[in-house]
Amino acid sequence: MSTILPVAQRSETILTLTAVAVAKSELNSEWLNQLVEAMYATMMQCNGVGIAAPQIYVSKRVVIVASRPNLRYPDAPEMEAIVMVNPEILERSKATVLGEEGCLSVPDERGQVARAEIIKVRYLTLQGEQIETVYNGFPARIVQHEVDHLDGILFIQRI
Numbered sequence: 001m002s003t004i005l006p007v008a009q010r011s012e013t014i015l016t017l018t019a020v021a022v023a024k025s026e027l028n029s030e031w032l033n034q035l036v037e038a039m040y041a042t043m044m045q046c047n048g049v050g051i052a053a054p055q056i057y058v059s060k061r062v063v064i065v066a067s068r069p070n071l072r073y074p075d076a077p078e079m080e081a082i083v084m085v086n087p088e089i090l091e092r093s094k095a096t097v098l099g100e101e102g103c104l105s106v107p108d109e110r111g112q113v114a115r116a117e118i119i120k121v122r123y124l125t126l127q128g129e130q131i132e133t134v135y136n137g138f139p140a141r142i143v144q145h146e147v148d149h150l151d152g153i154l155f156i157q158r159i
């Protein structure tokens with residue numbers, strides 16, 4: 001059983017901070033695995049399609065992207081959950097798309113946010129392997145939303 005943690009809510013300071021990069025010594029560690037397990041359990045419990053560590057009060061650069069249809073996002077495409085450590089958006093298409101977003105930290109609001117349609121992301125796996133991938137559409141939107149959390153930005157600031 002994984003622990004389900006309380007989710008930080010808008011106006012809490014933790015959500016406004018720039019999160020700290022995960023150090024090499026933390027890769028493959030029990031603590032990092034437990035952090036990700038708690039993030040995953042909390043995200044699933046709240047019907048989220050993504051979560052960032054600051055949302056569970058840990059100011060570290062870790063996100064999970066997990067698009068799948070659910071009650072909050074019935075039209076979301078199905079993908080395997082991806083854990084990204086120290087994610088960086090390397091490139092963003094000039095073309096943007098408007099789409100509806102919500103946030104586990106802003107449960108009472110949804111809004112149309114313009115995001116780059118296509119992005120190139122570099123991140124580390126939990127084991128420290130470096131991955132570069134291109135995302136487009138909804139998964140690209142989730143990555144941009146979650147990386148914003150690592151920089152202390154909520155989607156409501158982009159409306």
Ligand code: ZN
Nearest residue numbers: 102103104105
């Ligand atoms: Zn969010």
